[in-house]
Amino acid sequence: MNLEILGVSVLWTFLFGYILVGAIDFGAGFFNAYSLLTGKQRILTKVIQRYLSPVWEVTNVFLVFFFVGIIGFFPKTAFYYGTTLLVPVSFGIILLAIRGSYYAFETYGARGHKGYSFMYGLAGILIPASLSIVLTISEGGFIEIVDGNPVLDYWVLFTSPLTWSIVVLSIAATLYISAVFLTWYAHKAGDVEATNLLRKYALIWSLPTIITAGGIIFELRKHNLEHYNNIQTFWPMFLISFLLFAGTVWLLWKRHNYGWAFILLMGQFIFAFFGYGASHYPYLLYPYLTIYDSFTNPAMAISLIIAFILGLGLLIPSLVLLMRLFLFNKGYVRGKKDFHV
């Protein structure tokens, strides 16, 4: 394995981490707001707040890590993506800002403020949509080079069925991942009512998730034949992913072992996400940018990897501590005591 592939794998893993924890977070905010609207707040809010409160800040760091890392390992991405993504990413930042700050304002400052909760829920569901534009653009066909500078063609972008399929997938998958996780979490908390409600949401959102995910592969045939052909060569990964999906749905349906349902779901997304990533190889932005012509110099690459390994040495034990104290702590999850500052 060469440094380029190592670098891109590290980044892809962190992006996956962000998508997973982010989806739980974004979906939870949406369900919380939705439960306010339908008068089911009593059932859901407690479970959601218990999970979110100690980790909301950590979620954001995964994203920061990804975008700082990609500039470090692949500095040319700053030139191509930086110039073209001003508008969509700025919208993403504004939504993230509303979300992050209003979560804190609501939770610590003005508990139970309805306006905050709605803003929070709405922003959460729009963030995956605004950020997934990056994935669409990476498929190529939306950027032209004018006078040596990349320019994004908004008309082509917004009229492409591929764009909208990816947007729908990002929203559906967010709600699906979140509902499955929260079903498990509510079950651990011994909250039967919340478990049943969230299980229902999980089953509802499983369908659009798998339909759009499958549909995108076929749309790629028209849009980017090279990528479509690459996906074919990775077919076993997508098959495994589908089987894991079926397993999750089956467990949810039978009300068996929600913990395993979530683990299978992680497996499903790992296979799909890395299968997609591997078939994208070697392009970061089709057809202008490959991981080879944009990779940083060897001195920087090596020092980044050393920093990365040392950093992980600090991070992994800290994350384990965080999970043991909250996620996997029975007393905390069940809400026996409140130790909030």
Place this chain on the structure above:
Amino acid sequence: MGNEEAVFYSRVLTELTLSFHIIYATIGVGVPLMIMIAQWVGIKKNDEHYILLARRWARGFIITVAVGVVTGTAIGLQLSLLWPNFMEFAGNVIALPLFMETFAFFFEAIFLGIYLYTWDRFENQKKHLLLLVPVAIGASFSAVFITMVNAFMNAPRGFDIVDGEIVNINPIIAMFNPAMPTKVAHVVITAYMTAAFVLAAIAAFRLLRGSDHVYHKKALYLTMKLGFVFSIATALIGDFSGKYLAEYQPEKLAAAEWHFETQENAPLILFGVLKDGEVKYAINIPFGLSMLAFNNPNAEVIGLDQFPEDEIPPLYIHYLFNIMVFIGMWMTILSALYWIGINRGWKRVSTKWFRWLIVLGAPLTMIAIESGWWLAEVGRQPWILRKIMRVEDAATTSGQVDLMLMLFALLYLVLGIGSVVVLRRMFNKNPVERELEDRHKEKGGDVQ
């Protein structure tokens, strides 16, 4: 929109975001240390007032952290969105500290989450104190690493340019550039100083508003004492920064001091206004600049005449320099008087007007922080990377920067108002007297 406009709006948007962010970032770097000290003092003296102080500061701190985190994410992404050519360059040479900053941030985020949700959960309060160590370290080190990047922009090192290509890159030399030691030290120490004075202002304000509780008096004494120590350190490092500029970045020093002609025995100009190229109403301190720059009254100080006209920073930075330095000196004197006054039993430091001066210290130190950053950043114009890349060559070619500027201005307005409203509500609803009473009931009864 032409490229010139894109450059202009990119500069305005970056300035807006950073000016807003540093208010929260400075609090974010300084306050964890203060919480840690209060908690430690509380444990050592076995005084629940200090523990409660730590707890209440931590509660307010969450709100400022939230805004700091989201605006920090904004500036992190805006660097690539607005200055793609600079970031491409930075990615090649200076990505290491950028990357390490996210680790420091990660570390802080994890332990802050744990600290906030484990109050009273550990039998031993010392264990809980230990959780604050990584929070304070993470907060300070994110400032250290990100300031390294900024120092690099002032003194780019660690690479060579051969035929327009960058070669021989050494990330470690880029990190430890000559501007790094003074800049990093100045940023971190002034953040501690500002945090101390902001917290002092809160205590003084409560005392003015009728509460006569000993809790606020303890808070005021502790923070003023810390503020004094950090302002002395700030003055020392500020002097080193001046000497650094004289040696490595003379055009910034010359512009800040309105030092037009290279000369020996250079005087220091305080205040004054610039009219048609002439300085009026200024106070002249003979030999002052030579002393400031080289600790030698006869030393020669390079003036603006040594630089081509299109490489001279705007001369208004002189005002920023004055504001920064005078607020710093004023706060040093104020905190020294308070400290001595309390120990000697002077009545005057506990009067209303003296407390109002302490309250005024919070906005003043924030203004000093802003002025200092504007001085440092505008003083580097026209370069984004000194002597390597000009600002106009680094900016985006996108045509929508003006629209984004308006959106972000609106966002910061909402966040600014929101954070103030929430913080006020949090503490007005729950004054310290009531919280102390509640805690006594809790401990007396069988709640925990």
